[in-house]
Amino acid sequence: MKLPSRTEELILLAVWRLEENAYGITIRRYLKEEAGIDYSIGGIYVPLERLVSKGMLSSRQGDPTPARGGMSKRYFQLTAEGVAVLRDIRALTNRLWDNLPDIVFHN
Amino acid sequence: MKLPSRTEELILLAVWRLEENAYGITIRRYLKEEAGIDYSIGGIYVPLERLVSKGMLSSRQGDPTPARGGMSKRYFQLTAEGVAVLRDIRALTNRLWDNLPDIVFHN
DNA sequence: ACTATTTATTCTAAAATAAAGAAAAAATGA
DNA sequence: TCATTTTTTCTTTATTTTAGAATAAATAGT
Numbered sequence: 001m002k003l004p005s006r007t008e009e010l011i012l013l014a015v016w017r018l019e020e021n022a023y024g025i026t027i028r029r030y031l032k033e034e035a036g037i038d039y040s041i042g043g044i045y046v047p048l049e050r051l052v053s054k055g056m057l058s059s060r061q062g063d064p065t066p067a068r069g070g071m072s073k074r075y076f077q078l079t080a081e082g083v084a085v086l087r088d089i090r091a092l093t094n095r096l097w098d099n100l101p102d103i104v105f106h107n
Numbered sequence: 108m109k110l111p112s113r114t115e116e117l118i119l120l121a122v123w124r125l126e127e128n129a130y131g132i133t134i135r136r137y138l139k140e141e142a143g144i145d146y147s148i149g150g151i152y153v154p155l156e157r158l159v160s161k162g163m164l165s166s167r168q169g170d171p172t173p174a175r176g177g178m179s180k181r182y183f184q185l186t187a188e189g190v191a192v193l194r195d196i197r198a199l200t201n202r203l204w205d206n207l208p209d210i211v212f213h214n
Numbered sequence: 215a216c217t218a219t220t221t222a223t224t225c226t227a228a229a230a231t232a233a234a235g236a237a238a239a240a241a242t243g244a
Numbered sequence: 245t246c247a248t249t250t251t252t253t254c255t256t257t258a259t260t261t262t263a264g265a266a267t268a269a270a271t272a273g274t
Contacts (some may be wrong), residue, residue, distance in 0.1 A: 001143055006113050013203045035199055036108055040234045068242045070250035092142055096120045132222060147263045175271045177221030
């Protein structure tokens with residue numbers, strides 16, 4: 001099985017959630033606002049590139065918009081592979097949690 | 108919030124599950140058999156040491172046993188901090204999954 | 215007693231990932 | 245034109261993962 005790193009998982013989930021509007025800046029903002037994690041710029045773009053090269057995301061260049069500023073947006077989408085990886089890691093952690101005994105520690 | 112890496116999370120869950128019998132070899136075997144992930148030797152011992160130094164695990168040296176072979180076992184236990192980290196990451200991923208829209212991709 | 219075998223940890227090097235943020239690109243508004 | 249805004253690209257350093265050799269310690273068999 002193919003495990004995504006923590007950051008990869010969170011970015012994949014952000015892309016899924018953001019649907020048609022997933023690009024570097026919105027992904028970074030989502031993870032800040034919804035997950036409470038403040039990634040640096042590189043902390044988003046570097047793994048995004050890796051996820052594309054690994055086939056978990058695809059990307060397309062956005063058209064220019066009436067809004068001010070910026071290089072043209074690069075939008076990301078989950079691939080079938082990306083969805084499968086997310087479902088697998090989810091299933092795995094669910095299973096491991098189900099395996100846990102109730103009593104936890106005794107210090 | 109303090110996010111564990113993927114490997115750290117899996118090792119913490121293994122320690123929780125193994126209760127009084129969590130040491131390098133049993134942790135490695137558990138992750139192979141129950142999670143299907145075949146870690147190298149260093150892939151277990153290196154993060155174990157880091158988890159202790161970060162306060163998520165504590166350890167104690169095992170007594171010699173009647174069984175054959177081996178250096179004396181080093182048993183690991185979750186600390187309160189380790190449990191909190193696990194619960195936090197679990198809550199976060201649950202929340203992000205709950206946020207997802209139904210429709211997934213359109214390639 | 216010696217040697218092979220077993221079980222376990224420690225150590226070390228290389229590859230991959232994460233973290234941080236400067237630099238560049240591209241567009242608008244004044 | 246140039247200051248400002250939004251966005252991506254690039255680069256460097258730190259941390260984590262991967263891989264497995266080396267070491268340690270105990271027993272079993274001869």
